[in-house]
Amino acid sequence: MTRTPMILIAEDEQSIRDCVREVLEMEGYEVQTAVDGMDAWQRLNAQGRKPDLLITDIMMPNMDGYELIERIRNHVDLKYMSVICFTATRNIRSRLADSQCIHVTKPFDLDELLGAIESCCVNNNKPNKELL
Amino acid sequence: MRRNPELAHKIASRPDIERLRHKAIDMLQAAQLISVLLSKPMDAVKEIEVEERVIDMLEDATYNFRTYLREKLKAYEDELIRENTDQRETIDRGNKLIEDTVKLGKQRGLSHLEGRR
Numbered sequence: 642m643t644r645t646p647m648i649l650i651a652e653d654e655q656s657i658r659d660c661v662r663e664v665l666e667m668e669g670y671e672v673q674t675a676v677d678g679m680d681a682w683q684r685l686n687a688q689g690r691k692p693d694l695l696i697t698d699i700m701m702p703n704m705d706g707y708e709l710i711e712r713i714r715n716h717v718d719l720k721y722m723s724v725i726c727f728t729a730t731r732n733i734r735s736r737l738a739d740s741q742c743i744h745v746t747k748p749f750d751l752d753e754l755l756g757a758i759e760s761c762c763v764n765n766n767k768p769n770k771e772l773l
Numbered sequence: 774m775r776r777n778p779e780l781a782h783k784i785a786s787r788p789d790i791e792r793l794r795h796k797a798i799d800m801l802q803a804a805q806l807i808s809v810l811l812s813k814p815m816d817a818v819k820e821i822e823v824e825e826r827v828i829d830m831l832e833d834a835t836y837n838f839r840t841y842l843r844e845k846l847k848a849y850e851d852e853l854i855r856e857n858t859d860q861r862e863t864i865d866r867g868n869k870l871i872e873d874t875v876k877l878g879k880q881r882g883l884s885h886l887e888g889r890r
Binding site (some may be wrong): 750 | 791792794795796798801802803805806807809810813815823826830831834835888889
């Protein structure tokens with residue numbers, strides 16, 4: 642039996658956070674939300690099941706997406722986590738060139754986001770299948 | 774009115790203008806997502822639930838954006854007032870300096886300085 646993928650959304654804009662959560666729940670994903678990078682980092686380090694995928698904005702208060710991604714990539718248990726980041730400018734893309742993230746440009750089309758999520762979840766399942 | 778590209782670039786690269794641009798993109802993004810959300814097929818109970826939530830989201834988003842813009846405009850206004858005050862003080866100091874110089878000139882009998890006023 643395959644488990645439902647869990648997605649963590651880090652986005653400071655409440656309307657986007659709520660809408661994306663709503664849509665992803667409709668699509669059958671399990672969703673957690675965080676109001677900024679710091680909140681996301683605390684959730685990633687909390688006890689219990691870790692999310693399979695992080696969707697994060699870059700411009701956020703307290704801790705921005707750059708720092709959050711850097712911490713994830715330097716963390717022993719989280720460094721291979723799939724990350725999709727919302728970007729709005731080319732500068733952001735070039736700064737995250739080596740971060741192994743999928744970039745989705747705002748304002749994005751929902752199908753584009755769903756396609757990116759699907760490809761991440763398929764890739765995440767590969768190692769598990771090989772172990773069986 | 775002719776655009777000044779240098780000034781336009783200077784204004785556009787200000788961090789607060791950049792943040793404002795991101796905020797506007799976020800609003801556009803939220804509107805797009807809400808529109809997609811409402812177009813999804815769902816049962817009547819779910820539809821009412823989602824619509825209610827979407828209305829709340831829209832109200833919150835509009836309120837937040839308005840508040841944000843108001844705060845920004847107030848900050849710009851304060852900045853302009855501060856800049857104008859600084860300029861006014863500089864002009865006043867300059868005028869005072871000229872007056873003092875002329876007075877001093879008169880006292881010393883150098884009346885030709887008055888012509889510079």
